[in-house]
Amino acid sequence: MALKFLNAIIVFLLNMNWGIGDYTNIRCIESEREALLEFKYSLTGESDWLSSWGDEDGKEECCKWQGVQCSNTTGHVIKLDLKAHDLRGKLSHSLMELQSLEYLDLSFNYLVEDENLKWLSYLSSLEYLDLSYVYLYKANDWVEVVSGLSKLSTLKLSRCYLPTRNLSPSFFNASTSLVTLDLHQNYMSLSTSSILFEYLFKSTYKTLVSLDLSSNNVNGLVPSSFGKMVALRDLDLSDNQLEGMVPESFGNLCSLRSLNLSRNHLNGSLAFLHNFSSCANSSVLEILRLHSNSFSGSLPDDLSLFPRLKEIDVGNNYFNGTLSSSIGNLFELEILNVPSNSLQGVFSEQHLSNLSRLRILDLSSNSVTMKLSFNWFPPFNLEFLSLRSCKSGPYFPNWLATQKNIRYLDLSGNGIIGTIPKWFWDFTPDMHYLNLSKNQIHGRLPMLPTKFPSLLVLDMSSNSFDGPLPPFPTDLTILNLSNNFISDSIMSFCNSKSMLFQYLDLSNNQLSGVLLDHCVSRWTRLQFLNLANNYFSGEISSFFDSLPHIENLNLRNNSFSGELPWTLRTCETLKFLDLSDNKFSGNILHMIGTRLLSLEILIMQSNEFKGRIPLSLCELMDLQVLDLAENNIFGNIPQCFKSLRTINLSGNNLARKFSDIISSLYALNVLNLSRNNLAGELPQSIEEMTQLMSLDLSQNQFSGEIPMNLSKLAFIKHLNLSYNHFSGRISSSVQLKRFNADSYIGNDALCGPPITQNCPLEAPSDEFKKWLYIGLAMGFFVGFCGTFGSLLISRTWRHAYFSMLFKLKEWVLRRFALYRAGIQWSLQKGG
Ligand SMILES: *[C@@H]1O[C@H](CO)[C@@H](O)[C@H](O)[C@H]1NC(C)=O
Ligand SMILES: *[C@@H]1O[C@H](CO)[C@@H](O)[C@H](O)[C@H]1NC(C)=O
Ligand SMILES: *[C@@H]1O[C@H](CO)[C@@H](O)[C@H](O)[C@H]1NC(C)=O
Ligand SMILES: *[C@@H]1O[C@H](CO)[C@@H](O)[C@H](O)[C@H]1NC(C)=O
Ligand SMILES: *[C@@H]1O[C@H](CO)[C@@H](O)[C@H](O)[C@H]1NC(C)=O
Ligand SMILES: *[C@@H]1O[C@H](CO)[C@@H](O)[C@H](O)[C@H]1NC(C)=O
Ligand SMILES: *[C@@H]1O[C@H](CO)[C@@H](O)[C@H](O)[C@H]1NC(C)=O
Ligand SMILES: *[C@@H]1O[C@H](CO)[C@@H](O)[C@H](O)[C@H]1NC(C)=O
Ligand SMILES: *[C@@H]1O[C@H](CO)[C@@H](O)[C@H](O)[C@H]1NC(C)=O
Ligand SMILES: *[C@@H]1O[C@H](CO)[C@@H](O)[C@H](O)[C@H]1NC(C)=O
Ligand SMILES: *[C@@H]1O[C@H](CO)[C@@H](O)[C@H](O)[C@H]1NC(C)=O
Numbered sequence: 166m167a168l169k170f171l172n173a174i175i176v177f178l179l180n181m182n183w184g185i186g187d188y189t190n191i192r193c194i195e196s197e198r199e200a201l202l203e204f205k206y207s208l209t210g211e212s213d214w215l216s217s218w219g220d221e222d223g224k225e226e227c228c229k230w231q232g233v234q235c236s237n238t239t240g241h242v243i244k245l246d247l248k249a250h251d252l253r254g255k256l257s258h259s260l261m262e263l264q265s266l267e268y269l270d271l272s273f274n275y276l277v278e279d280e281n282l283k284w285l286s287y288l289s290s291l292e293y294l295d296l297s298y299v300y301l302y303k304a305n306d307w308v309e310v311v312s313g314l315s316k317l318s319t320l321k322l323s324r325c326y327l328p329t330r331n332l333s334p335s336f337f338n339a340s341t342s343l344v345t346l347d348l349h350q351n352y353m354s355l356s357t358s359s360i361l362f363e364y365l366f367k368s369t370y371k372t373l374v375s376l377d378l379s380s381n382n383v384n385g386l387v388p389s390s391f392g393k394m395v396a397l398r399d400l401d402l403s404d405n406q407l408e409g410m411v412p413e414s415f416g417n418l419c420s421l422r423s424l425n426l427s428r429n430h431l432n433g434s435l436a437f438l439h440n441f442s443s444c445a446n447s448s449v450l451e452i453l454r455l456h457s458n459s460f461s462g463s464l465p466d467d468l469s470l471f472p473r474l475k476e477i478d479v480g481n482n483y484f485n486g487t488l489s490s491s492i493g494n495l496f497e498l499e500i501l502n503v504p505s506n507s508l509q510g511v512f513s514e515q516h517l518s519n520l521s522r523l524r525i526l527d528l529s530s531n532s533v534t535m536k537l538s539f540n541w542f543p544p545f546n547l548e549f550l551s552l553r554s555c556k557s558g559p560y561f562p563n564w565l566a567t568q569k570n571i572r573y574l575d576l577s578g579n580g581i582i583g584t585i586p587k588w589f590w591d592f593t594p595d596m597h598y599l600n601l602s603k604n605q606i607h608g609r610l611p612m613l614p615t616k617f618p619s620l621l622v623l624d625m626s627s628n629s630f631d632g633p634l635p636p637f638p639t640d641l642t643i644l645n646l647s648n649n650f651i652s653d654s655i656m657s658f659c660n661s662k663s664m665l666f667q668y669l670d671l672s673n674n675q676l677s678g679v680l681l682d683h684c685v686s687r688w689t690r691l692q693f694l695n696l697a698n699n700y701f702s703g704e705i706s707s708f709f710d711s712l713p714h715i716e717n718l719n720l721r722n723n724s725f726s727g728e729l730p731w732t733l734r735t736c737e738t739l740k741f742l743d744l745s746d747n748k749f750s751g752n753i754l755h756m757i758g759t760r761l762l763s764l765e766i767l768i769m770q771s772n773e774f775k776g777r778i779p780l781s782l783c784e785l786m787d788l789q790v791l792d793l794a795e796n797n798i799f800g801n802i803p804q805c806f807k808s809l810r811t812i813n814l815s816g817n818n819l820a821r822k823f824s825d826i827i828s829s830l831y832a833l834n835v836l837n838l839s840r841n842n843l844a845g846e847l848p849q850s851i852e853e854m855t856q857l858m859s860l861d862l863s864q865n866q867f868s869g870e871i872p873m874n875l876s877k878l879a880f881i882k883h884l885n886l887s888y889n890h891f892s893g894r895i896s897s898s899v900q901l902k903r904f905n906a907d908s909y910i911g912n913d914a915l916c917g918p919p920i921t922q923n924c925p926l927e928a929p930s931d932e933f934k935k936w937l938y939i940g941l942a943m944g945f946f947v948g949f950c951g952t953f954g955s956l957l958i959s960r961t962w963r964h965a966y967f968s969m970l971f972k973l974k975e976w977v978l979r980r981f982a983l984y985r986a987g988i989q990w991s992l993q994k995g996g
């Protein structure tokens with residue numbers, strides 16, 4: 166073995182002509198040397214790696230140039246390997262001079278082909294061609310050219326942005342001897358029923374060993390002719406748009422070692438796996454990746470057909486049934502990934518006891534129950550274990566104590582009750598990801614920097630941890646401790662060395678104290694900070710200017726006070742800001758508009774902010790939710806919120822006519838202006854707010870009729886107009902929306918269903934006449950008749966009429982308590 170290797174090195178060195186052997190003559194062929202130089206000069210920028218290429222004395226022998234190899238008999242360049250040397254620029258066609266070239270690799274550079282690949286067709290000796298990453302978006306002739314290279318056995322054109330086009334059937338003629346075909350990541354739209362696809366098959370099916378069409382847009386059904394590629398060892402069709410079932414003919418692929426069909430739209434069962442039984446011997450399949458499709462049915466009961474399986478990845482499908490214990494006989498298995506299916510049943514020692522090579526086990530998001538005895542000693546050493554939302558509780562799994570290599574552990578939502586055993590904190594120093602959220606674990610968190618020094622992600626949320634916040638490991642990036650009983654100040658936490666936090670969620674605990682500047686200001690990578698529902702107090706100091714990446718800041722329901730610091734305006738990346746339920750005061754800041762241009766959600770309700778809504782808020786083009794409810798905001802609503810979805814200004818001191826703002830609010834879904842001093846009538850133009858789903862105008866001074874056009878708001882589900890001065894009949898078309906009386910109560914001059922107050926106009930001969938007579942009798946009508954006459958010709962006579970009628974009624978009621986019994990009788994009759 167070692168000898169063979171040495172030999173190979175010597176042969177290699179001889180071929181490279183690096184001083185070994187006696188070559189006095191220059192072998193390089195002049196025209197090929199010029200072609201190579203032309204190639205070099207067409208590149209942009211100087212490449213150090215090509216410095217041996219040149220015109221100068223001593224550089225004549227092109228066979229000694231970096232990456233060039235000549236035939237030791239003819240002197241022709243036979244190999245050009247320039248893979249991954251940061252070459253940039255246009256691909257020179259001069260390479261067509263190298264007509265004996267057998268091996269050409271220009272991959273992983275920044276080369277561009279501006280025209281077509283005709284030059285390639287002159288290289289008829291090519292056996293190996295790798296142009297991966299060369300930008301070939303204009304090379305419409307690539308299929309013709311490539312199919313003309315009859316000696317080609319390896320073709321790699323990945324990430325070339327290959328164009329697709331319709332081919333004529335004449336291509337069926339050409340046949341190649343391709344062994345390896347790699348076209349992955351070309352974003353190429355290719356129907357499995359197209360001629361090009363058929364061509365790929367017909368010309369290559371006898372010889373092809375490795376086929377990679379992943380990360381394209383290969384669409385349509387999987388052709389059963391795949392079954393003819395009997396030499397195939399590696400097939401990667403992942404990350405495409407394939408649909409339908411996997412044909413049974415796949416069972417003919419008796420040489421298949423790895424099958425990757427993940428990330429498609431494939432469905433149906435795995436029946437095709439049974440057809441591998443027709444292979445002379447059992448299948449040699451080692452890797453089976455089917456994740457992220459729509460496969461259903463059960464996983465095979467009997468996997469003895471596939472004794473060599475190393476990897477099973479069938480996650481994110483619709484598999485149901487149980488996991489067969491025949492998995493226990495896959496002695497080579499290293500990876501078992503079945504997350505996010507509908508598997509059930511018990512997973513036990515029977516499945517695991519023989520899997521001594523297992524490294525990765527992911528059963529998460531199924532309904533599997535783990536049943537492993539307390540003293541079980543596993544034969545493997547896992548690196549990755551995810552049992553997310555399996556049922557392995559109520560005891561903490563003891564067998565984990567043997568897993569010294571584990572780096573990723575997810576036992577969230579496992580119904581684990583009690584405390585974490587002591588050994589856990591010391592069993593593996595290499596833990597990177599730990600998720601124990603959504604259990605019922607209590608106790609205190611230990612000094613994690615010494616226990617898990619490499620920890621990057623820690624999620625202990627939704628448990629019953631208590632005690633103070635300990636310091637955390639230096640590299641911790643994501644920390645979620647929300648929904649626990651962690652208390653005291655965050656002093657010692659602040660003193661920890663962790664500076665890389667990106668996500669920090671401490672919400673729903675009992676933390677108190679002030680947020681120290683020096684604490685937060687060290688977390689310069691912070692994107693997400695949630696301190697909601699704690700007992701933090703004091704002013705938030707000026708740490709904002711040290712959070713250049715913050716996107717999401719939630720301080721809801723604490724006792725923060727004081728004015729917002731000016732440094733807030735430096736958080737230009739902020740998308741979500743919730744300051745509600747605190748004691749912040751001062752003016753709503755002008756700077757929010759001018760600087761926080763990424764803001765999408767702004768919630769400041771239930772504070773002591775005062776002042777006008779700054780016009781600068783109009784500059785927030787992405788603002789979706791504006792909630793300033795329960796503050797002391799007065800003045801007008803700016804007429805500029807064009808793209809806003811939700812406005813809540815309830816419980817302030819706003820005063821303006823509603824009609825003025827409507828024209829700018831046509832995108833709104835939710836509008837809450839309740840409990841202000843808004844007055845005037847609602848305009849018919851309310852119908853322009855076509856997206857409105859919820860409208861709350863209660864407890865204002867609105868008057869006039871409820872516009873009929875309200876009925877044109879197709880999506881409206883919630884309406885509250887209560888406690889205003891609306892009058893008149895509730896239009897039956899509005900009432901088609903079936904709001905109940907609560908939507909209208911407290912408007913003394915409103916009538917008709919659903920409120921019990923009957924409309925006088927409905928029964929002029931009964932109701933109206935009755936009140937008329939009573940009124941006449943009382944002498945009230947002396948003035949009324951005159952007014953009524955002129956009202957009849959007025960445009961708004963109907964409101965006035967109703968108002969008048971109700972005033973009359975009230976007047977009567979007040980004056981004649983004696984009549985009360987009779988009036989009640991009449992109201993009941995009417996309602
Ligand atoms: C020429 O090179 C080939 C390999 O490419 C090698 O097998 C052969 O021995 C070499 N011949 C001479 C004369 O060096
Ligand atoms: C088939 O190939 C031969 C030679 O390669 C060529 O002469 C002939 O025109 C081709 N036939 C078609 C239909 O293209
Ligand atoms: C499977 O996919 C095919 C093609 O998309 C579709 O026609 C068929 O109804 C699907 N079958 C099932 C069971 O979903
Ligand atoms: C696949 O196997 C099933 C039953 O095991 C059989 O009916 C079917 O003909 C086989 N298909 C092929 C293409 O061999
Ligand atoms: C598909 O799986 C193979 C292993 O079988 C792997 O080498 C390849 O990278 C995978 N493809 C993609 C696109 O991830
Ligand atoms: C099948 O397996 C047997 C025993 O392992 C072996 O002798 C034989 O060569 C194998 N046949 C094929 C076609 O691989
Ligand atoms: C699995 O799902 C199929 C429908 O896709 C259903 O017919 C079958 O009964 C299910 N099996 C189990 C064990 O739930
Ligand atoms: C483990 O492998 C042995 C040997 O093949 C077998 O007898 C035993 O049944 C296997 N154990 C389990 C639990 O599958
Ligand atoms: C922890 O697991 C839960 C599911 O149980 C998941 O929602 C959460 O995102 C995980 N935490 C982290 C930080 O990945
Ligand atoms: C933290 O955990 C809680 C509850 O488990 C979850 O609702 C919240 O989204 C998590 N926070 C982050 C930043 O993922
Ligand atoms: C506010 O936070 C405290 C402390 O966590 C909590 O007890 C209370 O329920 C929260 N209030 C609301 C309205 O969420």
Ligand SMILES: *[C@@H]1O[C@H](CO)[C@@H](O)[C@H](O)[C@H]1NC(C)=O
Binds near residue numbers: 770794837
């Ligand atoms: C608006 O704020 C008020 C007062 O806090 C609250 O009761 C109401 O639910 C909020 N409405 C909407 C639609 O957000």
